[in-house]
Amino acid sequence: MEVIKVRRSIRKFSKEAISEENLDKLVRAGMQAPTATNQQANCFYIVRKRENLDILGDKLQNARMLKDANAAIVVLINKNKLNKPTMKSQDAASATTNILLEATYLGIGSCWCGIYPNVERMDIIREVLKLEEDFIPFSIIALGYPENENQFYFIDRYDEAKVFRD
Numbered sequence: 299m300e301v302i303k304v305r306r307s308i309r310k311f312s313k314e315a316i317s318e319e320n321l322d323k324l325v326r327a328g329m330q331a332p333t334a335t336n337q338q339a340n341c342f343y344i345v346r347k348r349e350n351l352d353i354l355g356d357k358l359q360n361a362r363m364l365k366d367a368n369a370a371i372v373v374l375i376n377k378n379k380l381n382k383p384t385m386k387s388q389d390a391a392s393a394t395t396n397i398l399l400e401a402t403y404l405g406i407g408s409c410w411c412g413i414y415p416n417v418e419r420m421d422i423i424r425e426v427l428k429l430e431e432d433f434i435p436f437s438i439i440a441l442g443y444p445e446n447e448n449q450f451y452f453i454d455r456y457d458e459a460k461v462f463r464d
């Protein structure tokens with residue numbers, strides 16, 4: 299699939315706004331991800347307010363690009379929906395990847411910023427977005443149209459030494 303090859307972490311964005319329709323497509327892509335025992339405990343918090351993006355970009359050292367982003371999606375885990383708690387990270391990572399790939403398909407730049415299991419980062423997200431205790435913030439995905447052209451390009455990472463065969 300071409301989007302797998304050309305997806306890049308994009309950290310500089312233009313001022314062009316992402317439509318509600320496209321944000322909806324991104325969330326839908328996240329919800330299509332596989333989950334352990336089909337538990338579907340992932341939830342999605344769409345951040346659109348400039349103030350919230352700026353505060354998060356200021357407070358999260360690893361996500362400065364949020365100050366430049368047009369929107370963000372926080373992938374959350376609803377603790378109450380977990381019947382396989384040990385698999386929650388895999389589930390949320392799977393949803394995060396789906397969103398990155400859908401964004402690439404739509405020509406939207408994205409960057410996965412790691413939150414869980416860093417307690418300090420989790421607390422910042424909780425405080426700024428006023429999340430209830432039931433939700434674990436797993437990742438925040440910065441979103442925006444790339445500032446420059448040709449930001450989606452292929453880096454061939456194939457390494458025969460990492461492949462084992464029987």
Ligand SMILES: Cc1cc2nc3c(=O)[nH]c(=O)nc-3n(C[C@H](O)[C@H](O)[C@H](O)COP(=O)(O)O)c2cc1C
Pocket residue numbers: 305306307308309360361409410411412
């Ligand atoms: C679990 C995870 C956490 C990441 N956290 C951050 C982050 O906090 N800030 C950031 O700028 N990039 C983050 N990234 C993006 C990586 O830096 C990026 O994927 C890597 O450098 C490879 O570049 P590429 O995405 O363009 O292929 C994260 C990626 C993953 C998978």
